[in-house]
Amino acid sequence: MATTADRVLQDALGLSERERAEIAARLIESLEVARDGDAAEVEEAWAAEIERRCAALDAGSTSTSDWQDVRRQIEADILRK
Numbered sequence: 001m002a003t004t005a006d007r008v009l010q011d012a013l014g015l016s017e018r019e020r021a022e023i024a025a026r027l028i029e030s031l032e033v034a035r036d037g038d039a040a041e042v043e044e045a046w047a048a049e050i051e052r053r054c055a056a057l058d059a060g061s062t063s064t065s066d067w068q069d070v071r072r073q074i075e076a077d078i079l080r081k
Contacts, residue, residue: 018054
């Protein structure tokens with residue numbers, strides 16, 4: 001018999017990418033301890049940056065890269081130095 005967490009996870013995995021990202025952000029937020037003013041400003045800045053990047057993807061004005069390709073490029077750059 002599946003646990004409640006297993007059922008919730010299975011349901012969440014059936015959601016759209018955007019919905020899963022929202023749930024993940026809210027879960028992480030729920031785990032964080034209270035922050036002071038500077039940390040809150042950093043969090044706001046990251047949230048704004050994430051929104052900007054998502055909007056750029058949605059608008060088609062930017063593209064993504066496969067992690068394996070990026071990793072190979074980084075490794076090649078490091079080995080050249």
